[in-house]
Amino acid sequence: MTGVDLMTRLLRCTLDPAFDKIVKDILLQLDGFSISSFLSVNKEWNIFLAEKLKYSNLSAKFNSKLKYQWMRSEPSKTELAVAVGVKHLVCDDKVIVTADDDTIQVRHVKTGEIIKELAIHSDGKNMKCFTKQKQIR
Numbered sequence: 001m002t003g004v005d006l007m008t009r010l011l012r013c014t015l016d017p018a019f020d021k022i023v024k025d026i027l028l029q030l031d032g033f034s035i036s037s038f039l040s041v042n043k044e045w046n047i048f049l050a051e052k053l054k055y056s057n058l059s060a061k062f063n064s065k066l067k068y069q070w071m072r073s074e075p076s077k078t079e080l081a082v083a084v085g086v087k088h089l090v091c092d093d094k095v096i097v098t099a100d101d102d103t104i105q106v107r108h109v110k111t112g113e114i115i116k117e118l119a120i121h122s123d124g125k126n127m128k129c130f131t132k133q134k135q136i137r
């Protein structure tokens with residue numbers, strides 16, 4: 001099994017009840033972000049967790065734990081200085097989008113760095129069109 005990481009080796013040993021319990025105990029220590037990261041490691045890990053959730057009580061334990069974490073945890077907070085004229089702001093985990101009468105800016109949520117900036121163009125018929133002003137990298 002050369003070239004295979006320790007966790008993958010452990011996942012492959014879960015047919016043995018002792019290893020299965022160890023893996024379940026490890027998984028139950030993970031928070032929501034770590035579980036999401038676990039699913040994105042590779043296909044084998046994703047299939048493994050899907051099978052564990054389907055055929056064990058792990059799913060109920062995960063749901064209970066994640067609900068508890070969600071209710072008890074402090075929300076993340078990002079402070080970002082924006083222009084005084086900003087009239088609209090939306091965000092997700094990756095970007096913040098701000099808009100005023102003339103410009104739309106897309107910023108990286110963690111750094112505040114401008115990723116894209118779009119100028120808003122009016123053609124005189126009160127219709128708004130977006131023209132690419134610049135892309136910043």
